[in-house]
Structures are given as C-alpha cells and as structure tokens.
Amino acid sequence: MLDKEKTEEIFQNINLNEPAPEKEPDRQYYFMKKARLYVQQLKQQMGRELTFFVKTFGCQMNARDSEKLTGILETIGYLPADSEKADFVVYNTCTVRENANNKVYGKLGYLHGYKDKNPEMMIALCGCMMQEETVVEKLKSSYRFVDLIFGTHNIFQFAELIVKSMEEKQMTVEIWEGTEQIVENLPNERKYPFKSGVNVMYGCNNFCSYCIVPYVRGRERSRQPEEILKEIRSFAADGVVEIMLLGQNVNSYGKTLEHPVTFAALLREIEKIKGIERIRFMTSHPKDLSDELIEVMAASEKICRHIHLPLQSGSSRILNQMNRHYTKEQYLELVEKIRTAMPDMAITTDIIVGFPGETEEDFEETMDVVKKVGYDSAFTFVYSKRTGTPAAIMENQVSEETVKDRFGRLLAAVQEIASEKSGRFTGTCQKILVETVNEQDDKLLTGRMSNNSVVHFKGDASLIGTIVDVALKECKGFYYMGELILHETEK
Numbered sequence: 001m002l003d004k005e006k007t008e009e010i011f012q013n014i015n016l017n018e019p020a021p022e023k024e025p026d027r028q029y030y031f032m033k034k035a036r037l038y039v040q041q042l043k044q045q046m047g048r049e050l051t052f053f054v055k056t057f058g059c060q061m062n063a064r065d066s067e068k069l070t071g072i073l074e075t076i077g078y079l080p081a082d083s084e085k086a087d088f089v090v091y092n093t094c095t096v097r098e099n100a101n102n103k104v105y106g107k108l109g110y111l112h113g114y115k116d117k118n119p120e121m122m123i124a125l126c127g128c129m130m131q132e133e134t135v136v137e138k139l140k141s142s143y144r145f146v147d148l149i150f151g152t153h154n155i156f157q158f159a160e161l162i163v164k165s166m167e168e169k170q171m172t173v174e175i176w177e178g179t180e181q182i183v184e185n186l187p188n189e190r191k192y193p194f195k196s197g198v199n200v201m202y203g204c205n206n207f208c209s210y211c212i213v214p215y216v217r218g219r220e221r222s223r224q225p226e227e228i229l230k231e232i233r234s235f236a237a238d239g240v241v242e243i244m245l246l247g248q249n250v251n252s253y254g255k256t257l258e259h260p261v262t263f264a265a266l267l268r269e270i271e272k273i274k275g276i277e278r279i280r281f282m283t284s285h286p287k288d289l290s291d292e293l294i295e296v297m298a299a300s301e302k303i304c305r306h307i308h309l310p311l312q313s314g315s316s317r318i319l320n321q322m323n324r325h326y327t328k329e330q331y332l333e334l335v336e337k338i339r340t341a342m343p344d345m346a347i348t349t350d351i352i353v354g355f356p357g358e359t360e361e362d363f364e365e366t367m368d369v370v371k372k373v374g375y376d377s378a379f380t381f382v383y384s385k386r387t388g389t390p391a392a393i394m395e396n397q398v399s400e401e402t403v404k405d406r407f408g409r410l411l412a413a414v415q416e417i418a419s420e421k422s423g424r425f426t427g428t429c430q431k432i433l434v435e436t437v438n439e440q441d442d443k444l445l446t447g448r449m450s451n452n453s454v455v456h457f458k459g460d461a462s463l464i465g466t467i468v469d470v471a472l473k474e475c476k477g478f479y480y481m482g483e484l485i486l487h488e489t490e491k
C-alpha cells in the first residue's frame with residue numbers, strides 16, 4: 001500500500017525552484033514532485049486521465065522491483081491500466097534464459113504500433129536484460145521509439161529518469177555497471193494488501209557457471225537487519241500477514257555485513273513481529289543451508305512448511321562443473337535432515353537439463369534424485385547458453401535432440417511423482433490464507449496452505465486476507481477442494 005499522506009508531507013517541504021538535493025532518497029522525492037507536475041500538465045493538454053502498465057518478466061525479485069516502479073508511477077499521477085494500451089508502459093525484463101529475451105523483442109513490436117496511435121505514450125525498459133551491453137546496443141539502433149532504458153542498480157532513480165526523459169524528449173539511457181548503494185524508503189505499491197515480498201539481500205556472489213544473474217545483478221549486498229525488521233513491522237501495521245523474504249541465496253544473508261548476522265538469527269527476530277503469521281523465503285542454496293536454520297524452522301510457528309531447494313543436477317560431476325559446491329550425496333543428506341526435523345515439509349526444486357557435457361549417466365543421476373526426494377513440484381529448464389558465463393564456452397554442448405528427449409522424460413517423472421504426493425493431506429484440517437475469489441466460480445475462494453498447496457472452498461469474499469481453517473475433502477490433481485470450518489462464535 002502506498003503511504004500517500006507521508007509522501008504528501010514530504011512533497012510540501014520540497015521547493016522545485018531550488019536545485020535537486022544530492023542525498024537519496026530525498027533526491028527522488030524532488031523528482032517525483034516535478035514529474036507529477038509534468039503529468040498534470042499532460043493530463044490537461046490531453047483532457048483525460050493518464051494510465052500506466054508495468055509488466056514483469058522473471059523472478060520474485062523482479063516482481064518486487066515492479067511494485068516499487070508502480071508506487072512511483074501512482075505517486076506522480078498515473079492510474080493503473082490492465083494492458084499495454086496505456087500511456088506509460090514499463091517492461092521489467094529478465095535474461096536468465098534466452099527465451100526471456102526473445103519475448104521482450106517480440107512484444108516491443110506491438111508497443112511500437114500502440115505508440116504510433118498515441119504519440120505521448122512513454123515506453124520504459126529496465127531489469128536484468130538491460131545490464132547486457134549487446135541488448136542496449138540493439139535497442140539503441142533498432143528500437144528508437146523506446147523512451148527510457150535503465151538497469152538493475154539504479155532502479156531507485158526511476159523518478160529522476162522519468163523527468164530527464166520527459167524534458168529531453170529523446171531516448172534516455174542510464175545503466176550502471178554496479179553499485180554498493182542500497183536506497184530504500186521510496187513509495188511502493190504492494191500487489192496484495194495481505195502479503196508482500198521483502199528484499200533481504202541483492203545480487204549474488206556464487207557464479208554458478210551457467211548463470212548470468214551475478215553479472216546483471218552485481219555482488220551480494222545484504223540489507224541491515226534493523227531496516228528489514230522496520231519494513232516488516234510497518235507492513236504488519238498495514239495488515240500484511242504473510243511475508244516472503246527474497247534473495248538469490250538467502251542462506252548466505254548477512255555474511256558480508258560489517259556486523260555479520262545469520263539468516264537463522266534474522267528469522268528469529270522476524271518471528272517476534274506481531275501480526276505476521278506466515279514467513280516464506282526464497283531461494284535457498286543447498287551449500288549454505290545450515291543446521292541452525294533447520295532448527296529455527298522446526299521450532300517456528302510461522303515459517304511455512306515449504307522449502308525451494310534448487311538441485312540443478314543430480315550428477316556430482318556436473319554439479320562440480322556447475323560450480324554448485326555440493327555433491328549428490330550431500331544434497332540427499334540435506335533433504336533427509338530437513339524431513340527428519342519436519343516430516344510435513346513440501347520440497348520443490350529447479351533442474352537444468354542439457355548442461356554442457358551432460359551424459360546419459362549424468363542425467364540418470366538427476367532422475368535418481370528426483371525419485372529419491374519425491375518433489376512436490378519442480379521447475380525444469382532446458383540449459384540456455386548465456387554469453388559471458390563460463391559454461392557458454394565449454395565444449396560438448398548437448399545436442400538439441402538429446403536435450404528434448406531428456407527433458408520429456410524428466411518432466412514426465414516430475415509430474416507423476418508430484419501427483420502421487422499431492423493428495424497426501426486429504427482428510428486433514430489445514431490453516432489457509434485466503435487470497436482471492438476463484439476466477440472460474442465466484443462462490444469459491446482460493447487460498448494456500450502453509451506448504452503452498454492451493455485450496456478452493458465456498459466462502460465469502462470478506463475472508464480474503466485472513467487465515468481460516470479448512471477441511472480438505474478431495475484432491476484434484478494439483479489442488480484441493482475443501483470446506484470452511486466455522487468456529488462456534490462464527491456460526
């Protein structure tokens with residue numbers, strides 16, 4: 001939710017006749033006020049309201065960034081639209097796999113058409129893809145209709161860049177190579193009033209050999225624990241009951257702080273915050289998942305019974321080539337430890353098929369882990385060559401045909417196991433956080449269990465955002481049908 005009153009108060013103390021302050025985030029509030037003036041002028045000129053649309057590609061980190069972009073667009077006077085037929089369109093891009101990039105180029109073609117009809121339209125591109133030089137070169141030469149391009153490190157400058165591009169009326173490009181800075185306390189608009197992502201760290205230091213993220217998101221930077229706690233407390237005061245702590249490798253949280261803190265210690269503090277009922281986090285790198293963390297999770301009332309533990313490959317040889325720092329055996333031991341401490345834990349994963357040099361034996365090792373662990377679900381990816389990563393120049397790239405065959409076999413195994421596992425809570429009563437009215441049937445509500453399983457049940461929309469007891473009656477593949485349990489006082 002946007003703290004509109006606070007923002008207005010800050011605006012009152014800003015004089016636009018003075019130069020912009022140097023200090024952040026004050027500087028951005030100055031530019032927000034200026035942008036709002038320009039937007040007002042444009043609205044008068046057009047004789048109507050102006051709208052915006054932010055589209056997110058990629059992971060939860062990008063989704064959280066998009067909420068920050070949305071907060072700024074709303075503050076400066078744009079209204080939300082539900083498609084790209086809007087006056088300000090932002091694509092927050094991802095580049096983790098080649099097809100993520102291709103999607104953006106495809107969509108830009110459509111945007112060009114919209115802009116021809118609406119010349120005042122602004123098009124902004126940001127996110128991970130913009131940190132790649134070749135991409136920006138291509139945009140500069142063939143996509144001149146784009147108004148604003150910025151990267152992952154200076155996303156907090158959005159307001160300033162909007163003003164620059166509105167004033168200069170030409171393509172504005174501002175990409176930083178990296179940053180040590182963490183700028184907080186800007187407006188942001190949460191997608192859901194009752195749950196929110198919370199960044200605990202930015203960037204990644206792991207350099208898995210296939211992965212482009214460390215190059216486009218920069219070095220690992222943890223937020224100060226007090227800053228994180230302050231943000232969560234304010235969310236709780238605002239009605240948030242579930243938080244998702246976000247980082248590329250949350251298990252290494254706090255290691256690079258001046259006064260190091262463990263992720264487990266951070267969780268202990270978050271647990272104490274009144275109003276927060278559920279705590280989730282992602283992603284956990286298996287190499288850094290500590291016994292202390294397992295202990296804290298097992299003892300917690302609030303940490304959800306779901307862990308996303310990317311495997312990538314089941315072959316120790318390939319894991320070594322991937323620079324993952326664990327073996328097949330260590331991974332399986334870790335799963336065992338988690339299950340012993342918390343038998344009801346849902347475990348999900350990411351797997352890459354066709355990493356350079358992957359043999360049939362290596363692939364069989366992956367299939368073996370999939371069967372041994374019995375994942376509740378798994379995201380499976382075809383290896384994508386990312387220029388600049390060590391794996392891109394490895395020999396023995398696997399043929400398309402072989403990858404296709406292995407991918408099909410893996411997907412079938414993953415789906416079969418997931419469907420076997422999915423009904424295991426039928427007949428039990430579970431706490432459900434109600435999230436939405438069901439899209440197909442408006443008499444039904446849709447919510448999630450602690451382990452992230454989806455449950456539909458009859459109920460009133462006023463329950464959205466609350467945690468209710470539901471009896472799970474039937475499992476239909478990947479979701480449950482349930483019945484709301486009314487307590488004596490509610491009947």
Ligand code: SAH
Binds near residue numbers: 097249312381382
């Ligand atoms: N930080 C997270 C993952 C972020 S990227 C972690 O380490 O777990 C999300 C997923 O994309 C990864 O887990 C991996 O399975 C997949 N991925 C990353 N690079 C890829 C590539 N070059 N080709 C295919 N899949 C890739």
Ligand code: SF4
Binds near residue numbers: 204207208214248285
């Ligand atoms: Fe990429 Fe590995 Fe970092 Fe995850 S941990 S973002 S896969 S480099």
Ligand code: F3S
Binds near residue numbers: 060
């Ligand atoms: Fe994609 Fe960037 Fe996330 S590359 S997966 S959006 S960190």
